[in-house]
Amino acid sequence: MTDATTDQQDLTARIRDAILRSDFAPHQRLIEADLSDRFEASRASVRTALLELAGEGLVERLPNRGARVRAISVEEAIEIVEVRMGLEELCARKAAENLSDEDAAELAALRDRIAEAAGRGDLVGYAALNQEMDRRLRDLSGHVTATQLLERLLAQSARHQFRLAYHPGRINQSAPEHIAIIDAVLARDPDAAAAATRHHLQGIVDLLSELR
Structure with a gap:
């Protein structure tokens, strides 16, 4: 496993943990620039992490509006x-x-x-x-x-x-x-x-x- 892969997995895990801790509320927009600053990661890495979390069902992608925390009824x-x-x-x-x-x-x-x-x-x-x-x-x-x-x-x-x-x-x-x-x-x-x-x-x- 390369360092880049490890770093990407770590970033995804950190954003996932923040969502699970309720640092972000259901339906809250997840702004790539803000996440990039918060987690000291590139916007490309943040974008990849959000795509992975969308696949897990924690995040939903909005057409032309980025991503937000998915609310589970x-x-x-x-x-x-x-x-x-x-x-x-x-x-x-x-x-x-x-x-x-x-x-x-x-x-x-x-x-x-x-x-x-x-x-x-x-x-x-x-x-x-x-x-x-x-x-x-x-x-x-x-x-x-x-x-x-x-x-x-x-x-x-x-x-x-x-x-x-x-x-x-x-x-x-x-x-x-x-x-x-x-x-x-x-x-x-x-x-x-x-x-x-x-x-x-x-x-x-x-x-x-x-x-x-």
């Missing part, structure tokens, strides 16, 4: 979670099948950290650990195609995921669900891992429907 967020169900069930199933003793020890430690954060009511720490758990299960699955599709879907629905994470009482519901997924994977039970994953994601669909 609640209805679309629900559809994304419904698609995620099949992919995440697959990853959970594969993770349970592939789990090594070394990976099991690391996953068990992550389980304890999730339980501790939930017990403290540490919403920020808990949200970060949940993301770590999702990444770990995708890695353990070894399923490249499912992982690529999930990462794109998760990026598109990140704003709604953030909103749900801070919904009153959500941590008390989601923590046992996440722990159940990990326990099923640790037990090397693919069916239980898939079922626990579906149960958790169906709860997200239900909550999004209520918020709608």
Whole structure:
């Protein structure tokens, strides 16, 4: 990989992270000159990054008007979670099948950290650990195609995921669900891992429907 390719990927990642952090609001125009100054990159590199992010569904191109942050409706967020169900069930199933003793020890430690954060009511720490758990299960699955599709879907629905994470009482519901997924994977039970994953994601669909 050349330095130029690495620099381009880094720029794309930095703009992506800024969008996911809500540094830019939905429908906000993304001015190439402004982004060039902010990220100390050439306008050509910014233009390439915006094209890549448009392909991911985070940015939309406007005819003769440049680009803006794409807004994801609640209805679309629900559809994304419904698609995620099949992919995440697959990853959970594969993770349970592939789990090594070394990976099991690391996953068990992550389980304890999730339980501790939930017990403290540490919403920020808990949200970060949940993301770590999702990444770990995708890695353990070894399923490249499912992982690529999930990462794109998760990026598109990140704003709604953030909103749900801070919904009153959500941590008390989601923590046992996440722990159940990990326990099923640790037990090397693919069916239980898939079922626990579906149960958790169906709860997200239900909550999004209520918020709608």
